Amino acid sequence: MQLKEALTSAITRLTADQVPSPRMNAELLLMFTLSCDRAYLYAHPERELTAEEASRYDAALAERARGVPAQYITGHQEFWGMDLIVTPAVLIPRPETEHVVEAVLDSVGRAPSPASPLRIADAGTGSGCIALALATELPQAEIHATDISPAALEVACANAARHQLEHRIQFRQADLLTGLEPNSLDIVVSNPPYVGESEEDQVQLEVRKFEPRNAVFAGPRGLEVITRLIPQAHAVLKPGGWLVMEISGTIADDVKELLRGWDGVQITPDLQSIPRVARARKPQT
Ligand SMILES: C[S@@+](CC[C@H](N)C(=O)[O-])C[C@H]1O[C@@H](n2cnc3c(N)ncnc32)[C@H](O)[C@@H]1O
Structure with a gap:
Protein backbone atom coordinates (compact mmCIF):
# COMPACT_ATOMS: atom_id res chain seq x y z
CA MET A 1 0.00 0.00 0.00
CA GLN A 2 1.24 3.52 -0.82
CA LEU A 3 1.74 6.07 1.91
CA LYS A 4 -1.03 8.37 0.63
CA GLU A 5 -3.49 5.43 0.49
CA ALA A 6 -2.54 4.37 4.02
CA LEU A 7 -3.15 7.93 5.22
CA THR A 8 -6.51 8.28 3.46
CA SER A 9 -7.79 4.97 4.77
CA ALA A 10 -6.55 5.80 8.31
CA ILE A 11 -8.44 9.12 8.25
CA THR A 12 -11.61 7.30 7.17
CA ARG A 13 -11.16 4.73 9.95
CA LEU A 14 -10.51 7.27 12.72
CA THR A 15 -13.43 9.41 11.52
CA ALA A 16 -15.73 6.37 11.67
CA ASP A 17 -14.48 5.67 15.21
CA GLN A 18 -15.20 9.31 16.17
CA VAL A 19 -11.61 10.07 17.07
CA PRO A 20 -11.20 13.87 17.28
CA SER A 21 -8.89 15.51 14.70
CA PRO A 22 -8.65 12.33 12.56
CA ARG A 23 -6.20 13.77 9.99
CA MET A 24 -3.83 15.04 12.67
CA ASN A 25 -3.94 11.69 14.48
CA ALA A 26 -3.50 9.67 11.27
CA GLU A 27 -0.46 11.76 10.31
CA LEU A 28 1.05 11.68 13.79
CA LEU A 29 0.80 7.89 13.99
CA LEU A 30 2.21 7.46 10.49
CA MET A 31 5.14 9.75 11.37
CA PHE A 32 5.64 7.63 14.50
CA THR A 33 5.47 4.37 12.50
CA LEU A 34 7.95 5.56 9.87
CA SER A 35 10.11 7.67 12.27
CA CYS A 36 9.79 10.63 9.92
CA ASP A 37 8.46 14.18 9.96
CA ARG A 38 5.35 15.63 8.31
CA ALA A 39 7.36 17.03 5.38
CA TYR A 40 8.45 13.47 4.50
CA LEU A 41 4.83 12.27 4.40
CA TYR A 42 3.95 14.91 1.82
CA ALA A 43 7.20 14.62 -0.15
CA HIS A 44 6.83 10.84 -0.69
CA PRO A 45 3.10 10.08 -1.19
CA GLU A 46 3.90 7.15 -3.49
CA ARG A 47 6.37 5.46 -1.14
CA GLU A 48 5.27 1.84 -0.55
CA LEU A 49 4.80 0.76 3.08
CA THR A 50 6.47 -2.56 3.90
CA ALA A 51 4.23 -5.28 5.34
CA GLU A 52 5.86 -4.72 8.72
CA GLU A 53 5.26 -0.94 8.61
CA ALA A 54 1.64 -1.45 7.54
CA SER A 55 1.11 -3.87 10.41
CA ARG A 56 2.64 -1.46 12.98
CA TYR A 57 0.57 1.42 11.61
CA ASP A 58 -2.55 -0.72 11.84
CA ALA A 59 -1.77 -1.59 15.48
CA ALA A 60 -1.22 2.09 16.37
CA LEU A 61 -4.49 3.09 14.69
CA ALA A 62 -6.35 0.33 16.54
CA GLU A 63 -5.04 1.68 19.86
CA ARG A 64 -6.05 5.23 18.95
CA ALA A 65 -9.47 4.05 17.79
CA ARG A 66 -10.12 2.49 21.21
CA GLY A 67 -9.36 5.85 22.80
CA VAL A 68 -5.73 5.55 23.88
CA PRO A 69 -4.26 9.08 23.67
CA ALA A 70 -1.78 9.45 20.80
CA GLN A 71 0.93 10.51 23.27
CA TYR A 72 0.74 7.15 25.10
CA ILE A 73 1.05 5.38 21.73
CA THR A 74 4.02 7.41 20.50
CA GLY A 75 5.49 7.79 24.01
CA HIS A 76 6.18 11.50 23.47
C1 LIG B 1 -1.98 16.92 37.53
S1 LIG B 1 -0.59 15.83 37.63
C2 LIG B 1 0.68 17.00 37.19
C3 LIG B 1 1.90 16.37 36.63
C4 LIG B 1 2.90 17.39 36.03
N1 LIG B 1 3.39 18.29 37.06
C5 LIG B 1 2.23 18.18 34.93
O1 LIG B 1 2.01 19.39 35.11
O2 LIG B 1 1.91 17.61 33.89
C6 LIG B 1 -0.45 15.67 39.39
C7 LIG B 1 0.73 14.83 39.87
O3 LIG B 1 0.69 14.85 41.30
C8 LIG B 1 0.99 13.58 41.81
N2 LIG B 1 0.38 13.49 43.15
C9 LIG B 1 -0.90 13.23 43.50
N3 LIG B 1 -1.05 13.30 44.83
C10 LIG B 1 0.16 13.61 45.34
C11 LIG B 1 0.67 13.80 46.65
N4 LIG B 1 -0.13 13.71 47.72
N5 LIG B 1 1.99 14.09 46.80
C12 LIG B 1 2.81 14.19 45.72
N6 LIG B 1 2.38 14.00 44.45
C13 LIG B 1 1.09 13.73 44.26
C14 LIG B 1 0.43 12.61 40.78
O4 LIG B 1 1.08 11.36 40.86
C15 LIG B 1 0.70 13.37 39.47
O5 LIG B 1 1.95 13.00 38.95
Whole structure:
Protein backbone atom coordinates (compact mmCIF):
# COMPACT_ATOMS: atom_id res chain seq x y z
CA MET A 1 0.00 0.00 0.00
CA GLN A 2 1.24 3.52 -0.82
CA LEU A 3 1.74 6.07 1.91
CA LYS A 4 -1.03 8.37 0.63
CA GLU A 5 -3.49 5.43 0.49
CA ALA A 6 -2.54 4.37 4.02
CA LEU A 7 -3.15 7.93 5.22
CA THR A 8 -6.51 8.28 3.46
CA SER A 9 -7.79 4.97 4.77
CA ALA A 10 -6.55 5.80 8.31
CA ILE A 11 -8.44 9.12 8.25
CA THR A 12 -11.61 7.30 7.17
CA ARG A 13 -11.16 4.73 9.95
CA LEU A 14 -10.51 7.27 12.72
CA THR A 15 -13.43 9.41 11.52
CA ALA A 16 -15.73 6.37 11.67
CA ASP A 17 -14.48 5.67 15.21
CA GLN A 18 -15.20 9.31 16.17
CA VAL A 19 -11.61 10.07 17.07
CA PRO A 20 -11.20 13.87 17.28
CA SER A 21 -8.89 15.51 14.70
CA PRO A 22 -8.65 12.33 12.56
CA ARG A 23 -6.20 13.77 9.99
CA MET A 24 -3.83 15.04 12.67
CA ASN A 25 -3.94 11.69 14.48
CA ALA A 26 -3.50 9.67 11.27
CA GLU A 27 -0.46 11.76 10.31
CA LEU A 28 1.05 11.68 13.79
CA LEU A 29 0.80 7.89 13.99
CA LEU A 30 2.21 7.46 10.49
CA MET A 31 5.14 9.75 11.37
CA PHE A 32 5.64 7.63 14.50
CA THR A 33 5.47 4.37 12.50
CA LEU A 34 7.95 5.56 9.87
CA SER A 35 10.11 7.67 12.27
CA CYS A 36 9.79 10.63 9.92
CA ASP A 37 8.46 14.18 9.96
CA ARG A 38 5.35 15.63 8.31
CA ALA A 39 7.36 17.03 5.38
CA TYR A 40 8.45 13.47 4.50
CA LEU A 41 4.83 12.27 4.40
CA TYR A 42 3.95 14.91 1.82
CA ALA A 43 7.20 14.62 -0.15
CA HIS A 44 6.83 10.84 -0.69
CA PRO A 45 3.10 10.08 -1.19
CA GLU A 46 3.90 7.15 -3.49
CA ARG A 47 6.37 5.46 -1.14
CA GLU A 48 5.27 1.84 -0.55
CA LEU A 49 4.80 0.76 3.08
CA THR A 50 6.47 -2.56 3.90
CA ALA A 51 4.23 -5.28 5.34
CA GLU A 52 5.86 -4.72 8.72
CA GLU A 53 5.26 -0.94 8.61
CA ALA A 54 1.64 -1.45 7.54
CA SER A 55 1.11 -3.87 10.41
CA ARG A 56 2.64 -1.46 12.98
CA TYR A 57 0.57 1.42 11.61
CA ASP A 58 -2.55 -0.72 11.84
CA ALA A 59 -1.77 -1.59 15.48
CA ALA A 60 -1.22 2.09 16.37
CA LEU A 61 -4.49 3.09 14.69
CA ALA A 62 -6.35 0.33 16.54
CA GLU A 63 -5.04 1.68 19.86
CA ARG A 64 -6.05 5.23 18.95
CA ALA A 65 -9.47 4.05 17.79
CA ARG A 66 -10.12 2.49 21.21
CA GLY A 67 -9.36 5.85 22.80
CA VAL A 68 -5.73 5.55 23.88
CA PRO A 69 -4.26 9.08 23.67
CA ALA A 70 -1.78 9.45 20.80
CA GLN A 71 0.93 10.51 23.27
CA TYR A 72 0.74 7.15 25.10
CA ILE A 73 1.05 5.38 21.73
CA THR A 74 4.02 7.41 20.50
CA GLY A 75 5.49 7.79 24.01
CA HIS A 76 6.18 11.50 23.47
CA GLN A 77 4.78 14.96 24.17
CA GLU A 78 6.32 18.36 23.67
CA PHE A 79 6.37 20.82 26.56
CA TRP A 80 8.19 24.16 26.71
CA GLY A 81 10.01 23.24 23.49
CA MET A 82 11.32 19.97 24.96
CA ASP A 83 10.47 16.50 23.72
CA LEU A 84 9.35 14.56 26.81
CA ILE A 85 8.82 10.84 27.31
CA VAL A 86 5.32 10.02 28.52
CA THR A 87 3.89 6.70 29.68
CA PRO A 88 0.50 5.87 31.20
CA ALA A 89 2.18 6.40 34.61
CA VAL A 90 2.13 10.18 34.07
CA LEU A 91 -0.34 12.86 33.10
CA ILE A 92 0.25 14.03 29.52
CA PRO A 93 1.69 17.56 29.92
CA ARG A 94 -0.85 20.13 28.72
CA PRO A 95 -0.11 23.39 26.89
CA GLU A 96 -1.98 25.38 29.57
CA THR A 97 0.56 24.20 32.16
CA GLU A 98 3.11 26.37 30.34
CA HIS A 99 1.25 29.33 31.92
CA VAL A 100 2.37 27.97 35.30
CA VAL A 101 5.99 28.08 34.15
CA GLU A 102 5.47 31.63 32.84
CA ALA A 103 3.97 32.70 36.19
CA VAL A 104 6.98 31.32 38.07
CA LEU A 105 9.40 33.15 35.75
CA ASP A 106 7.39 36.34 36.18
CA SER A 107 7.38 35.95 39.99
CA VAL A 108 11.13 35.35 40.01
CA GLY A 109 11.60 38.48 37.91
CA ARG A 110 9.69 40.55 40.47
CA ALA A 111 11.66 39.27 43.46
CA PRO A 112 14.91 40.93 44.50
CA SER A 113 17.80 38.62 43.54
CA PRO A 114 18.48 36.40 46.54
CA ALA A 115 22.04 36.21 47.88
CA SER A 116 21.99 32.41 47.55
CA PRO A 117 20.71 30.39 44.53
CA LEU A 118 16.93 30.28 44.13
CA ARG A 119 15.41 27.22 45.78
CA ILE A 120 12.32 25.84 44.09
CA ALA A 121 10.06 22.85 44.81
CA ASP A 122 7.70 21.28 42.26
CA ALA A 123 5.07 19.20 44.09
CA GLY A 124 3.49 16.43 41.98
CA THR A 125 6.05 16.57 39.21
CA GLY A 126 4.59 13.76 37.02
CA SER A 127 6.63 13.70 33.79
CA GLY A 128 8.85 16.40 35.34
CA CYS A 129 7.66 18.94 32.77
CA ILE A 130 7.49 22.00 35.08
CA ALA A 131 10.73 21.20 36.93
CA LEU A 132 12.57 20.61 33.63
CA ALA A 133 11.28 23.83 32.05
CA LEU A 134 12.38 25.79 35.13
CA ALA A 135 15.77 24.06 35.17
CA THR A 136 16.39 25.20 31.59
CA GLU A 137 15.19 28.76 32.22
CA LEU A 138 16.82 29.29 35.61
CA PRO A 139 20.32 27.82 35.37
CA GLN A 140 21.24 28.95 38.89
CA ALA A 141 18.18 27.47 40.64
CA GLU A 142 18.25 24.46 42.93
CA ILE A 143 15.16 22.40 42.14
CA HIS A 144 13.42 19.75 44.23
CA ALA A 145 10.67 17.69 42.64
CA THR A 146 8.34 15.29 44.44
CA ASP A 147 5.67 12.82 43.45
CA ILE A 148 3.70 10.24 45.39
CA SER A 149 4.04 7.81 42.46
CA PRO A 150 7.36 5.95 42.06
CA ALA A 151 6.38 5.08 38.46
CA ALA A 152 5.90 8.77 37.64
CA LEU A 153 9.26 9.62 39.21
CA GLU A 154 10.96 7.05 36.97
CA VAL A 155 9.57 8.87 33.92
CA ALA A 156 10.60 12.27 35.34
CA CYS A 157 14.16 11.01 35.97
CA ALA A 158 14.33 9.59 32.44
CA ASN A 159 13.24 12.96 31.06
CA ALA A 160 15.84 14.78 33.14
CA ALA A 161 18.55 12.45 31.82
CA ARG A 162 17.27 12.86 28.25
CA HIS A 163 17.79 16.61 28.53
CA GLN A 164 21.04 16.42 30.57
CA LEU A 165 19.33 18.08 33.52
CA GLU A 166 19.60 15.22 36.01
CA HIS A 167 22.25 17.05 38.07
CA ARG A 168 19.91 20.08 38.36
CA ILE A 169 16.85 18.44 39.93
CA GLN A 170 16.52 16.31 43.04
CA PHE A 171 13.62 13.91 42.56
CA ARG A 172 12.08 12.33 45.63
CA GLN A 173 9.02 10.24 46.44
CA ALA A 174 7.02 12.26 48.97
CA ASP A 175 3.55 13.37 49.90
CA LEU A 176 3.54 16.93 48.48
CA LEU A 177 6.23 18.95 50.31
CA THR A 178 6.95 16.68 53.23
CA GLY A 179 10.63 16.42 54.11
CA LEU A 180 11.51 19.94 52.92
CA GLU A 181 12.98 22.31 55.49
CA PRO A 182 10.73 25.06 56.90
CA ASN A 183 11.37 28.61 55.59
CA SER A 184 13.85 27.31 53.00
CA LEU A 185 12.27 27.85 49.57
CA ASP A 186 11.84 30.85 47.29
CA ILE A 187 9.17 29.23 45.09
CA VAL A 188 6.70 26.37 45.48
CA VAL A 189 5.10 25.39 42.19
CA SER A 190 2.53 22.68 41.58
CA ASN A 191 0.05 21.36 39.08
CA PRO A 192 -1.77 19.24 41.65
CA PRO A 193 -4.72 16.95 41.01
CA TYR A 194 -7.70 19.33 41.19
CA VAL A 195 -10.69 17.62 39.58
CA GLY A 196 -13.52 16.57 41.89
CA GLU A 197 -14.91 13.03 41.70
CA SER A 198 -18.33 14.71 41.74
CA GLU A 199 -17.57 16.23 38.31
CA GLU A 200 -16.15 13.00 36.87
CA ASP A 201 -18.82 12.76 34.17
CA GLN A 202 -17.66 16.13 32.76
CA VAL A 203 -14.13 14.84 32.28
CA GLN A 204 -13.23 13.57 28.78
CA LEU A 205 -13.60 9.80 28.56
CA GLU A 206 -10.01 9.41 27.29
CA VAL A 207 -8.69 11.18 30.37
CA ARG A 208 -10.83 9.11 32.73
CA LYS A 209 -9.94 5.82 31.08
CA PHE A 210 -6.26 6.25 30.34
CA GLU A 211 -4.59 8.95 32.45
CA PRO A 212 -3.52 8.12 36.04
CA ARG A 213 -6.44 8.63 38.37
CA ASN A 214 -4.36 10.07 41.19
CA ALA A 215 -2.96 12.67 38.78
CA VAL A 216 -6.40 13.95 37.82
CA PHE A 217 -8.78 13.48 40.76
CA ALA A 218 -8.10 14.99 44.17
CA GLY A 219 -11.12 13.64 46.05
CA PRO A 220 -14.87 14.29 46.09
CA ARG A 221 -14.60 18.11 45.71
CA GLY A 222 -11.36 18.60 43.82
CA LEU A 223 -9.88 20.80 46.56
CA GLU A 224 -8.56 18.05 48.79
CA VAL A 225 -4.92 18.13 47.62
CA ILE A 226 -4.73 21.93 47.33
CA THR A 227 -6.18 22.28 50.84
CA ARG A 228 -3.19 20.36 52.17
CA LEU A 229 -0.68 21.93 49.78
CA ILE A 230 -1.31 25.57 50.77
CA PRO A 231 -0.38 25.27 54.48
CA GLN A 232 2.56 23.00 53.60
CA ALA A 233 3.79 25.63 51.12
CA HIS A 234 3.38 28.32 53.78
CA ALA A 235 5.60 26.32 56.12
CA VAL A 236 8.43 25.64 53.64
CA LEU A 237 8.51 29.03 51.87
CA LYS A 238 10.76 31.83 53.05
CA PRO A 239 8.88 35.03 53.94
CA GLY A 240 8.17 36.75 50.60
CA GLY A 241 8.37 33.43 48.70
CA TRP A 242 5.82 32.61 46.01
CA LEU A 243 3.33 29.76 45.68
CA VAL A 244 2.25 29.16 42.06
CA MET A 245 -0.41 26.53 41.31
CA GLU A 246 -2.43 25.35 38.36
CA ILE A 247 -6.17 25.38 39.09
CA SER A 248 -9.50 25.19 37.25
CA GLY A 249 -12.39 27.62 36.99
CA THR A 250 -14.53 25.34 39.18
CA ILE A 251 -12.32 25.80 42.23
CA ALA A 252 -10.98 29.33 41.63
CA ASP A 253 -13.17 31.03 44.28
CA ASP A 254 -12.42 28.36 46.89
CA VAL A 255 -8.69 28.63 46.19
CA LYS A 256 -8.85 32.41 46.70
CA GLU A 257 -10.53 31.78 50.04
CA LEU A 258 -7.87 29.23 51.02
CA LEU A 259 -5.20 31.84 50.21
CA ARG A 260 -6.70 34.37 52.62
CA GLY A 261 -3.85 35.92 54.64
CA TRP A 262 -1.33 35.56 51.80
CA ASP A 263 -0.06 38.65 49.91
CA GLY A 264 -0.56 39.46 46.22
CA VAL A 265 -3.16 36.78 45.56
CA GLN A 266 -3.75 36.67 41.82
CA ILE A 267 -5.66 34.31 39.55
CA THR A 268 -4.88 34.50 35.84
CA PRO A 269 -6.77 32.93 32.94
CA ASP A 270 -5.52 30.66 30.16
CA LEU A 271 -6.04 31.29 26.44
CA GLN A 272 -9.64 30.03 26.76
CA SER A 273 -10.26 32.64 29.49
CA ILE A 274 -10.56 29.89 32.13
CA PRO A 275 -8.98 30.76 35.51
CA ARG A 276 -5.83 28.65 35.33
CA VAL A 277 -2.99 29.88 37.52
CA ALA A 278 -3.20 30.96 41.15
CA ARG A 279 -0.27 32.66 42.78
CA ALA A 280 0.32 34.25 46.14
CA ARG A 281 3.17 35.44 48.28
CA LYS A 282 3.94 34.38 51.84
CA PRO A 283 3.79 37.57 53.93
CA GLN A 284 7.13 39.04 55.00
CA THR A 285 6.12 38.99 58.66
C1 LIG B 1 -1.98 16.92 37.53
S1 LIG B 1 -0.59 15.83 37.63
C2 LIG B 1 0.68 17.00 37.19
C3 LIG B 1 1.90 16.37 36.63
C4 LIG B 1 2.90 17.39 36.03
N1 LIG B 1 3.39 18.29 37.06
C5 LIG B 1 2.23 18.18 34.93
O1 LIG B 1 2.01 19.39 35.11
O2 LIG B 1 1.91 17.61 33.89
C6 LIG B 1 -0.45 15.67 39.39
C7 LIG B 1 0.73 14.83 39.87
O3 LIG B 1 0.69 14.85 41.30
C8 LIG B 1 0.99 13.58 41.81
N2 LIG B 1 0.38 13.49 43.15
C9 LIG B 1 -0.90 13.23 43.50
N3 LIG B 1 -1.05 13.30 44.83
C10 LIG B 1 0.16 13.61 45.34
C11 LIG B 1 0.67 13.80 46.65
N4 LIG B 1 -0.13 13.71 47.72
N5 LIG B 1 1.99 14.09 46.80
C12 LIG B 1 2.81 14.19 45.72
N6 LIG B 1 2.38 14.00 44.45
C13 LIG B 1 1.09 13.73 44.26
C14 LIG B 1 0.43 12.61 40.78
O4 LIG B 1 1.08 11.36 40.86
C15 LIG B 1 0.70 13.37 39.47
O5 LIG B 1 1.95 13.00 38.95
